[in-house]
Amino acid sequence: MQLIKAIIRPNKVDDVKEALEKIGVAGMTVTEVRGHGQQKGHTAVYRGKEYAVSLLPKMSIETVVADSVVEMAIKAIATAARTGEIGDGRVFVTPVAFSYKIRTGERES
Amino acid sequence: MRATTLWQRITTNFRDPDMRARVLALAGGKAIGLILLLTAMKIYLAPALFAQTPAPSGPSPEVNAINTSWTLIAAFLVFAMQVGFVMLEAGFARSRESINILVEGIVDTCICGVTFWAWGFAFMFEDGNGFIGKHGFFLKGLADTYGTTGVPLLAFWVFQFAFADTCSTVTSGAMVGRCGFIGDILYSIGVTGFIYPIIGHWAWGPDGWLNTLSTPFHDFAGSTVVHSIGGAISLTGAIALGPRLGRVFARDGGGPMLPHNIIMGAVGGLILWFGWYGFNPGSTLSALDAGGIGRVSFNTTLAACSAGLTSLFYIYFRVKKWDLGITTNGFLAGLVAITCPCYWVSPTGAFLIGVGAGLVVIWGIDALEYIRIDDPIGAVPVHLIAGIWGTLSLGLFATGAYGAPTATGADTSAGAIVKGLFYGGGWAQLKAQAIGSGSICLATLAVSFLLMYAVKATGTLRIGREGELEGLDIHEHGMFAYPEFATHPSSPLHGSPAPSGASAPAVAPAKARA
Numbered sequence: 001m002q003l004i005k006a007i008i009r010p011n012k013v014d015d016v017k018e019a020l021e022k023i024g025v026a027g028m029t030v031t032e033v034r035g036h037g038q039q040k041g042h043t044a045v046y047r048g049k050e051y052a053v054s055l056l057p058k059m060s061i062e063t064v065v066a067d068s069v070v071e072m073a074i075k076a077i078a079t080a081a082r083t084g085e086i087g088d089g090r091v092f093v094t095p096v097a098f099s100y101k102i103r104t105g106e107r108e109s
Numbered sequence: 110m111r112a113t114t115l116w117q118r119i120t121t122n123f124r125d126p127d128m129r130a131r132v133l134a135l136a137g138g139k140a141i142g143l144i145l146l147l148t149a150m151k152i153y154l155a156p157a158l159f160a161q162t163p164a165p166s167g168p169s170p171e172v173n174a175i176n177t178s179w180t181l182i183a184a185f186l187v188f189a190m191q192v193g194f195v196m197l198e199a200g201f202a203r204s205r206e207s208i209n210i211l212v213e214g215i216v217d218t219c220i221c222g223v224t225f226w227a228w229g230f231a232f233m234f235e236d237g238n239g240f241i242g243k244h245g246f247f248l249k250g251l252a253d254t255y256g257t258t259g260v261p262l263l264a265f266w267v268f269q270f271a272f273a274d275t276c277s278t279v280t281s282g283a284m285v286g287r288c289g290f291i292g293d294i295l296y297s298i299g300v301t302g303f304i305y306p307i308i309g310h311w312a313w314g315p316d317g318w319l320n321t322l323s324t325p326f327h328d329f330a331g332s333t334v335v336h337s338i339g340g341a342i343s344l345t346g347a348i349a350l351g352p353r354l355g356r357v358f359a360r361d362g363g364g365p366m367l368p369h370n371i372i373m374g375a376v377g378g379l380i381l382w383f384g385w386y387g388f389n390p391g392s393t394l395s396a397l398d399a400g401g402i403g404r405v406s407f408n409t410t411l412a413a414c415s416a417g418l419t420s421l422f423y424i425y426f427r428v429k430k431w432d433l434g435i436t437t438n439g440f441l442a443g444l445v446a447i448t449c450p451c452y453w454v455s456p457t458g459a460f461l462i463g464v465g466a467g468l469v470v471i472w473g474i475d476a477l478e479y480i481r482i483d484d485p486i487g488a489v490p491v492h493l494i495a496g497i498w499g500t501l502s503l504g505l506f507a508t509g510a511y512g513a514p515t516a517t518g519a520d521t522s523a524g525a526i527v528k529g530l531f532y533g534g535g536w537a538q539l540k541a542q543a544i545g546s547g548s549i550c551l552a553t554l555a556v557s558f559l560l561m562y563a564v565k566a567t568g569t570l571r572i573g574r575e576g577e578l579e580g581l582d583i584h585e586h587g588m589f590a591y592p593e594f595a596t597h598p599s600s601p602l603h604g605s606p607a608p609s610g611a612s613a614p615a616v617a618p619a620k621a622r623a
Contacts, residue, residue, distance in 0.1 A: 046371075047201075047434035047487065048424040048471060049478070051364030 001096045001109065002070045006061045007033065008081040008089040013059050019080035020063065023072050028063040038086055058089060064096055173259025175396045176516060180260045180268050183391020187271035190384030191218060193377045194278040198285055200374025201486040203366065205580025206286045207590040213281050213290070217297045221274045224302040229273060230266055233306035239318030241307050257516050258394045268391065272335055277301045279339030282488025283347035287577050290585045292570035299560040300342055308549055309334045319545045324537040326545030327527055330392035332449030332499035333546050340493025341553040349561035350571050352483030354578060359478050366485065371433055378437035385409055385444045389451050398518045401452060408451040409444065412463035416443020419467025435471065438487045442470035445492055446499030450506060452514060453527045458506035465502065466495045500546040504539025505529045
């Protein structure tokens with residue numbers, strides 16, 4: 001079982017969600033985050049004065065999938081979130097020791 | 110057929126004792142109500158309807174009902190500007206100090222009402238000498254109506270209270286984000302109790318010295334009396350307080366601190382514009398001056414429009430963006446500027462006054478940034494600087510067609526007309542405007558420096574470092590404006606350095622990423 005954490009553009013959330021649902025990934029957690037990788041910040045204006053925004057708004061999608069699904073899920077996320085421009089985001093995969101379902105007490109590993 | 114069915118239903122139902130009781134109860138209740146209503150009509154309405162002679166009541170001849178209605182409607186519109194002010198200020202501030210802005214706006218209003226009743230009105234609008242009114246404390250011993258307006262004194266008081274409150278709220282604008290609540294209360298009493306009414310008496314008191322110059326100083330609705338005084342006090346407050354922690358100015362490589370809700374700020378600006386239709390046209394104190402209120406409404410509108418456009422395009426050519434914040438400041442500056450001359454200028458004059466206001470407000474914002482004075486919402490450029498421009502502009506643009514307003518219309522006698530430099534009136538009116546604006550601004554700056562540093566000496570003017578970093582809202586008022594959201598006041602976006610040139614700084618790739 002693996003935790004996939006994808007940092008993507010805010011306007012790609014629906015596409016990624018749809019792509020994951022299509023391959024049968026059941027659940028996910030979506031968080032608003034700010035950060036930067038290689039993408040340059042951009043300039044904004046307030047009351048006639050420019051200022052730099054270096055930490056850009058992104059969305060983080062977390063989902064836990066079975067080992068056999070990981071490659072397919074990464075491919076689905078990457079295809080849906082890609083624009084080819086700097087700032088498309090990243091996908092991180094980490095192993096998960098086990099998961100515990102609160103309602104049923106079911107333990108999965 | 111249908112009628113017989115109905116009759117059958119009634120007879121069947123009437124035989125049912127339960128149904129019979131219900132119907133009787135219902136009908137009985139209606140009968141009682143009807144009897145009570147008719148009796149009440151007999152007692153209260155019949156005498157009025159059938160009386161042979163009209164009742165000898167009605168307004169005393171010197172009260173003018175239509176002028177009173179107009180003045181009160183205008184007063185309520187001016188009061189609505191409080192909504193605009195708190196929204197503008199709170200929207201342009203950070204979320205951590207927005208409750209503080211609301212509380213201060215409301216409490217300042219309450220303080221203003223009490224002080225203006227107790228002594229402020231007497232200082233400002235009653236006879237005394239050229240510098241201060243001397244009787245009418247607690248509104249006692251005053252005439253039924255104010256001057257020749259035909260407006261009852263208490264109605265006139267409500268209108269003038271709303272003006273005093275506007276001045277008081279303007280004051281807090283440049284002090285947002287670091288002024289303690291007790292300090293705010295202390296200086297507010299000074300502003301609405303003393304500075305505004307006493308200095309305002311010079312221009313608007315019946316025997317004020319600026320009113321009795323050989324060419325009188327004219328300030329129709331208060332570019333100087335309300336806005337310059339408010340803006341000047343605000344400036345001294347901002348200087349006495351110093352900038353907000355973490356505010357780095359443009360020449361030191363910093364940028365502005367960001368607003369938490371610019372939508373709310375701009376909506377507040379539009380509500381202020383709406384309220385201005387009471388502020389300026391209402392200052393005729395007369396609905397009989399139909400030409401006057403029409404002219405003033407028109408000039409107010411046009412100046413706001415031309416000022417908003419001027420600021421919009423000016424900043425577009427500078428940063429290549431259509432900036433909401435500066436456009437809001439721009440049209441407000443146009444409104445402030447037209448407040449003084451709106452009764453005496455032509456449409457062309459109003460348009461040009463607006464253009465001038467749209468420019469000076471941006472130069473004012475630049476100048477404050479350069480001399481490192483932190484004015485979070487632009488109160489000083491909008492109210493003080495545009496107020497000075499508007500006051501002087503009367504000396505340039507007054508057409509000479511109208512004189513001072515009276516209860517029935519403009520005084521157009523030869524000795525009373527107001528004529529500016531551009532219309533062949535010579536320098537006299539411009540000189541009077543310069544004397545009025547200069548003396549009032551300098552006196553206000555001097556007195557309010559004393560006031561602000563006196564409050565500062567009590568240690569209540571600026572809150573402590575911890576309180577400021579934590580935010581005034583939780584520190585002074587024990588509450589967050591948006592308790593359900595995980596917003597953090599020290600967002601990394603606040604006060605980040607401005608980019609040099611057009612391109613944003615490159616961010617180094619994070620090498621540690623796995």
